Amino acid sequence: SLKCGIVGLPNVGKSTLFNCLSSAKAQAANFPFCTIEPNVGVITVPDERLTRLAEIVHPGRIVPATCEIVDIAGLVKGASKGEGLGNKFLGNIRETDAIIHVLRCFDDDNIVREGGASVNPVEDKEIIDTELQLKDLETIDSQLAKQQKTAAAGNKDAKVAVSVLEAYREVLIQGKNARTVEFDSKDEQKFAHDLFLLTAKPVLYVCNVDESSAKEGNEYSRKIEEIAKAENAEMLIIAAKTEEDIASLETYEDKQMFLEELGLEESGVNRLIKKAYSLLNLETFITAGEMEVKAWTYHKGWKAPQCAGVIHTDFEKGFIRAEVIKYNDYIQYGSEAAVREAGKMGIEGKEYVVQDGDIMHFRFNV
Ligand code: GDP
Incomplete structure (x- = not known):
């Protein structure tokens, strides 16, 4: 199944988002969110087409697609050098298909930002990006010298490796993410993919805003929107704390009513999953039989x-x-x-x- 990792500085709302994702289980009672480890959960991909088809086919069960969510805590300034939980969590990110980067876009004097500075999601984003870039540089530098030597001896594969490693290195030392590099040849693409660079993974920026900004966003989220546009990345506005409250409501109707009051048609969880699918170019085909109506994920x-x-x-x-x-x-x-x-x-x-x-x-x- 699809695997997404949640990253962000401390106190930006990662756990809150994770919690409201985990409470989404109420919407699909027979396929509950289950916690594999304290920071890993599986949620079902909301798809009302399955429900409509089931009304026709009356299958034994409905099997939606799933998405694994990993809350990657411990990312702080200096993490690539072993500060905080350091390298442990970086391994967790390596295994994910996409990164959900949560940014604090809400004011609250009771919730401290590192160093006591005022809220600044642009700076927060840069801190996280830098840590991930440093880690990627480490990965590259651990291979480059050896590949260069082999390439010099005439090895074709090593030449491909060197061209990829050098291209990545050049953007990373400029403070840019590996995902800004594109490769033409299939060989290069394959080698690039197998490096599993952290900043090469597709990213979705989630602006965590206060309830009053849930629909339109705010000044902070607009800055992130600009940056996301320039990076050709996706962004999403979610009021995580509010959504956590919504998720705790009993019935679907209550939840829907609360969302409508905020001017939203769909919960943040649903919007998040849908974005993640389009970010990764994923689509769904369905099999419908007496035994089950089932969603299958494939690449567009x-x-x-x-x-x-x-x-x-x-x-x-x-x-x-x-x-x-x-x-x-x-x-x-x-x-x-x-x-x-x-x-x-x-x-x-x-x-x-x-x-x-x-x-x-x-x-x-x-
Ligand atoms: P994490 O360290 O990134 O996992 O952050 P948490 O999810 O633990 O959130 C840190 C604190 O900020 C908690 O006390 C949350 O209740 C609070 N918080 C999260 N989102 C919001 C928000 O949108 N507005 C306000 N005022 N507080 C929030």
Whole structure:
């Protein structure tokens, strides 16, 4: 499943966000949030299409996609040099697919900012970025000299490695993130990916604001918005403390009412997960049968056999064809049989590019 790590300086609202994510379990009672470790939780990806399809198919169960959330505490100035929890948490980030960078965008004299300085999310962001960049530089420098030597001896792979390492090094020493570098060749891309650099991971900035700024944001969040734009990154405004209160309400109706009072249509949790999906270019296809209606995550642009492989490698190996029903057709005609009768079911081959929301049935040889 998808894995996102929450980072940010102390007291910016990471745990609060983590808590309101974990309380989201109430929305999917049969697939609860479960805490694997104190700082790791799994939440289900909200998708009302599953519910609508289940009303038609009456499956034994609904299985939504999941997303693992890791609260990575202990990131402070000097962390790359072992301050705070130091290197331990950096290992935790390495394993994630994306980073959720929480920034304090609320005033509150009772909650201290490190060093007692006034609220400044731009500076906070730079501190975290710098720590992660220093760590990446360490990773690069631990390999560069050796690869250079091998490359000098004429090794082709090492030449690829050196070009990647040097390109990264150059932006990192300028205080920029590794994700600003793009590589043309497949070999370079592969080597770059396998470095698992922290600042190469896609990032989502979450501006943690007060209740009164939940809808429109504030001066702080607008500064972050500008920066995110310049970086081509995504940002999201969430009033984490308020959302924590909302999450503790009993019924769905109560929650929805509270959200509407704030001028929001959807909870921060839902918006966060949706953003994370689009950030990572992920989409969902669905299988709908008597046993279960299930969401499957795949990368945008994947063809039918690759998607079949998400379910089982045998499905990919023995792929013959896929029967595809568009979600809207399924809902409109009200059953698979009716869709077939109307001639709306697609019979697709190896080259079919799966679309978000497709209801797939794979035919394969065993
Ligand atoms: P962490 O260290 O980043 O995990 O921060 P916490 O989530 O523990 O939050 C630090 C403190 O700030 C807690 O007392 C929270 O209740 C409080 N807090 C979090 N978000 C907000 C907010 O939007 N407004 C205000 N006033 N306080 C908040």
